[in-house]
Amino acid sequence: MSSQPKLGILFTCEEIEATVKKLAAEIRQDYLSKHPILIGVLKGSFMFMADLIRLLDFPLEVEFIRLSSYGGGRKSSGKIKVVQGLRSEVKGRDVLVIEDIVDAGLTISFLLDYLRKKKPASLKLCALTDKPSRRQTPVTIDYLGFTVSDKFIVGYGLDWDERFRNLPNICVLEDEG
Numbered sequence: 001m002s003s004q005p006k007l008g009i010l011f012t013c014e015e016i017e018a019t020v021k022k023l024a025a026e027i028r029q030d031y032l033s034k035h036p037i038l039i040g041v042l043k044g045s046f047m048f049m050a051d052l053i054r055l056l057d058f059p060l061e062v063e064f065i066r067l068s069s070y071g072g073g074r075k076s077s078g079k080i081k082v083v084q085g086l087r088s089e090v091k092g093r094d095v096l097v098i099e100d101i102v103d104a105g106l107t108i109s110f111l112l113d114y115l116r117k118k119k120p121a122s123l124k125l126c127a128l129t130d131k132p133s134r135r136q137t138p139v140t141i142d143y144l145g146f147t148v149s150d151k152f153i154v155g156y157g158l159d160w161d162e163r164f165r166n167l168p169n170i171c172v173l174e175d176e177g
């Protein structure tokens with residue numbers, strides 16, 4: 001049996017729902033007639049993506065990409081690669097990347113550079129959460145849900161070593177000991 005770290009609720013289901021609604025309204029306004037491709041970054045964005053697209057009542061496509069950056073721990077290895085790529089053609093399309101969290105920013109910068117090389121008509125980023133105090137490289141977040149302080153968060157898709165993705169709230173993982 002693995003140990004049970006302490007969790008504290010940071011954002012409740014209701015707060016998440018309201019924030020996802022706010023983001024959907026902003027995205028709807030900008031993409032209504034654009035037939036965009038929304039690219040979710042696996043695995044952390046799957047729950048956010050599922051809730052977000054249900055609120056978008058216009059034609060769009062959904063893709064997922066999987067990158068490797070973090071090992072089992074709480075810090076980025078800094079080495080990022082695509083481990084599961086895209087099936088759709090991105091060239092000439094309006095692309096909106098859906099991310100769970102921007103931390104150091106290395107993962108998303110790598111992905112935005114990777115996508116930019118494929119010559120999309122436009123490329124924007126929607127992130128559910130942002131930890132600006134940890135940034136190592138500048139990142140523009142076009143649609144942002146929550147800003148969080150330098151704490152490790154889990155739940156609503158976000159994991160710690162593959163645990164806690166299924167929590168309906170976003171929680172802070174307290175340091176043990």
Ligand code: IMP
Nearest residue numbers: 076102103104105106107152153158159
């Ligand atoms: P970075 O911006 O390159 O540091 O890495 C961002 C990625 O690291 C995210 O997509 C998450 O998968 C993971 N990550 C960073 N901070 C957290 C956190 O607080 N909780 C869970 N995952 C995190």
Ligand code: MG
Nearest residue numbers: 043044070159
């Ligand atoms: Mg992760």
